[in-house]
Amino acid sequence: MTASPRTVTADALFAGFDADLFVTDPDIIASYTRDRTRAYVGTPLAVARPRSAQELSALMIRCAELGAGVVPQGGLTGLVGAAVSDPDRPEVVVLLDRMNAIRSIDTVGFAMVVEAGCILETAKLAAEEQDCLLPITFGAQGSCRIGGNVATNAGGFNVLRYGMTRDLVLGLEVVLPDGRIWNGLRTLRKDNRGYDLKQLFIGAEGTLGIVTAVALKLFPRPSQVETALIGLHTVEDAMALYAMARRSCSDLLSAFEIMLRPGLERGLTHRPELSDPLETPCPVYILMELAGGDRVDLRALLESCLADAGDLLMDGVIAMNKAQAERLWACREAMVESQSRSGPYLRTDVSVPIAQIPAFLSAALETLAQSLPEGQPVTYGHVGDGNIHLNIVPPADWPVEERKALFARAEEIIFGTVDQFGGSISAEHGIGRSKKQAFLQRVDPVTLDLFRRIKRAIDPEALLSRGRIFDL
Known part of the structure; x- marks a missing residue:
């Protein structure tokens, strides 16, 4: 015992x-x-x-x-x-x-092996030095670590083109709860020998084993990138533009981010050095990016795509250089940063079928406005994978208990609307402890039974990250 x-x-x-x-x-x-x-x-x-x-x-x-x-x-x-x-x-x-070493980079097989403690940005820069791209990209890349990216199946801006972290992992080295080391650290692109064990540990949030090294897919580093910020009348127009861009730009489209005007205004207040990016204030903004090699005229492709969109567009700008592109991305990051200026706020990280994004946002925002007019919605997300961050910021002077009550009711509204559209309450952040109860209220009995059977098989004493995701 x-x-x-x-x-x-x-x-x-x-x-x-x-x-x-x-x-x-x-x-x-x-x-x-x-x-x-x-x-x-x-x-x-x-x-x-x-x-x-x-x-x-x-x-x-x-x-x-x-x-x-x-x-x-x-x-x-x-x-x-x-x-x-x-x-x-x-x-x-x-x-x-x-454990932060970059063990190898294969520029022919386009793969790298890194230890779990390596900071994501360090790994990305090492890949770039070899003219390769590690496409996992998000705001915390300067401090998050590869092992955590794997354990949480991290998403980010480039999921549209390259997929989640799960799609980029070729192999893992994992220390199991009993101390055994599972060596699945391979860079094979095709390996059909039974169960794909690495997938058990990706997104498991540290409940089944501790990832110590990762083999990751790399891609040719794009030699040119084109960035545009587009203003539109409605979310429906944004989705119509997305459908056009996916068809005309195909896999050269690497990011397609949506932002609603109230959140952008909050970000610009937080970062006054960032002027309003378009002459015309627009209800909805899309930050889109194309990336490719020298043999493609990306600028012409982007301009053609936007010209075809015609009356869908209210206003827009194409970055003329890298500094301007970074400034457009800074507007999005300012919106994210601004939320914590007045204290704790409600974060959500939901997903719905891509085509249902307009209906979901309409239903959720309308109910929030009617039921919780004191809370300011800050809405942005990754259109190409159906992931929406619909966050709620309370008044700055609200006490803790009132904030908690607001958050509970807002989460209930947002998650309930997600349920109506057949979505997920966690698109990329995971379940952990904060979403455990909401997850357990929704998970079907067979899925939960399988989760528990897997946990008991690998960690029968529940030594690793006990109480995260679900209880035994």
């Missing part, structure tokens, strides 16, 4: 390991008690920084012997509380920051 995590002593946990495996400075440990949302606080049983899969394996064997729970942490950029230590069941926090 395993010991309760609360009875595990530091001496029993640390015995036999190098002294520097564990962080002992309380001030440093405190920096690993919260994630980016600041909504969850955990008190780790210990904080470990293994240097290799073998050292992590030995640590997992020790934790299994003692019955100590374990939670892996990456860059703490997650938004659902999955990587924060459980305050009621103290866990050993495993940091992967020492």
Whole structure:
């Protein structure tokens, strides 16, 4: 029978390991008690920084012997509380920051092997130095880590063209809860030998194993990129433009982001150095990007696509250089950054069938306006994969309890509308702890039974990230 995590002593946990495996400075440990949302606080049983899969394996064997729970942490950029230590069941926090090597880059097979603690932006730059592209792209890429990207099946701006992280993973190295190392670290493009085990760990939020290294697909680095910001009357017009762009630009279309005017205005207030990007204020904006090689006239293709759109467009601008393109993207990032200026706000991360985006937004925003007029919706998303972030910002002077009540009701409205359109309450952030109850209210019994069977088969003692996604 395993010991309760609360009875595990530091001496029993640390015995036999190098002294520097564990962080002992309380001030440093405190920096690993919260994630980016600041909504969850955990008190780790210990904080470990293994240097290799073998050292992590030995640590997992020790934790299994003692019955100590374990939670892996990456860059703490997650938004659902999955990587924060459980305050009621103290866990050993495993940091992967020492395991950050780029092991190899294959410029013929277009693949790279990186360790889980490598920062995403570092991996992207290393690929670029070899004239390759690692297409995972989102705002936190300067601090998130590859292992966390895999564990959460990260999305981002380029899913339209390249798919989610799941679509880019060729192989994994994983330390299992019992300490065994599963070596599935292959760069094969075709391997049809039974179950595709790597897919079990992608998006599992650290509940089945700790990813220590990843083999990723690369692509030829685009030599030219064209960026445009387009203003439209309605979301329906934006979807009509999307359908035209997908047909005329095909796979050269790498991003197609939607933003509604109220959110953009909030972002411009937050970043006054960013002037309104178009002369005409528009209800709906699309930030679109094409990328390709030298042999394609991307500018002509983009201009032709927009010309064909004709009366759909209210206004628009095509970036003349990289600096102008970055300024257009900065408007989107300002909108995201501005939400936290007045304190906690409700984040949602939903998806619906792409063709249903206009009807979903119309229904959700109308109900929110009627029921919760005090909350300001900030709406943006990735049109090409049906992922909408419909967030709610309360008045700056609202106290905590009123905010919580507003968030609960707003989430109920948004998730209920998602249900009506056959969507998902989590498109890319995962379930973790913050969405667990909403997930359990919706998951069908067969799916939940299979989840639990898989968890019990791989982690029968529930040592890894217990209580995330679902309860055993």
